[in-house]
Amino acid sequence: MALPIHASRLERIWHYTYLTICALIFLFLIAPILIIIPLSFNAEPYFTFTEKMLSFDPTGYSMRWYDTLLTLGMTNPEAPRNAAWWADAWANSTWIRAAKNSVIIGFFSTILATALGTLAALGLSRPEMPFRRTVMAVLISPMIVPIIITATGLFFFYSKTGLAGSYVGIIMAHATLGIPFVIITVTATLVGFDQSLNRAAANLGANPATSFFKITMPLILPGVVSGALFAFVTSFDEVVVVLFVAAHDQQTIPRQMWAGIREQISPAILAVATILVVVSIGLLTAVELLRRRSERMRGLSPG
Secondary structure, three states: OOOOOOOOHHHHHHHHHHHHHHHHHHHHHHHHHHHHHHHOOEOOOOOOOOHHHHOOOHHHEOOHHHHHHHHOOOOOOOOOOOHHHHHHHHHHOHHHHHHHHHHHHHHHHHHHHHHHHHHHHHHHOOOOOOOHHHHHHHHOHHHHOOHHHHHHHHHHHHHHHOOOOOHHHHHHHHHHHHHHHHHHHHHHHHHOOOOHHHHHHHHOOOOHHHHHHHHHHHHHHHHHHHHHHHHHHHHHHOOHHHHHHOOOOOOOHHHHHHHHHHHOOOOHHHHHHHHHHHHHHHHHHHHHHHHHHHHHHOOOOOO
């Protein structure tokens, strides 16, 4: 917000003090990310800035750790980089295999979480629904309860039902963690939804399914997509639940990073972290654009 022209001297001092405090807080939160990104280009196998890096010597920087993400686990990493080399990387690279698992699990868990979370939000938005607050508290509890408790409960439940060590179990577990985010975002979108539109559609002869897909869904779609993005990020970033319910060969990117830290500390982990930061920024940008679109559709902003 711009400072008014008629602001007093004290108001001006507080305005710039406030901006300084906000900038320092932002720097404190983003500093770890700012440190990780240049370290991922370190030419040496260290987690610290070398003298060459500090002096901006080009020989101190390298893409070797990003290359390691492709070659680790390959059958013949030194072969010419032709179609056969890329096929070998796609089939055998440890990090690519973990990325494929993360994307597949994240995709299906997001679909499941989005469908169930949207249905739950629609039900919770109805004023005639009994025990709404209690049901809401139960549904968002996976976001409140410590993740280690949720993971332990899922482990014992999956051990009894045979879902432990299966991709179906991992997808269901990740969907459980993503549903609260979908419920919260869709419920927030439904707050400004005009229910008279559905009543008008019913008066014109539309059945409930037609009213939902033609009226309700297009208006709440930005909230649904935002919740789906949050659910996908939650699944993509989850490591504790995977450690409890996944088999030893079901590696995801966070679990592979965890294993790399335990077994062999390598700057390749920093390269993965940098890629994840870029992906997260892209997803958050999409969420913000969807939020602004939702506000414009509901008439909450002049845009």
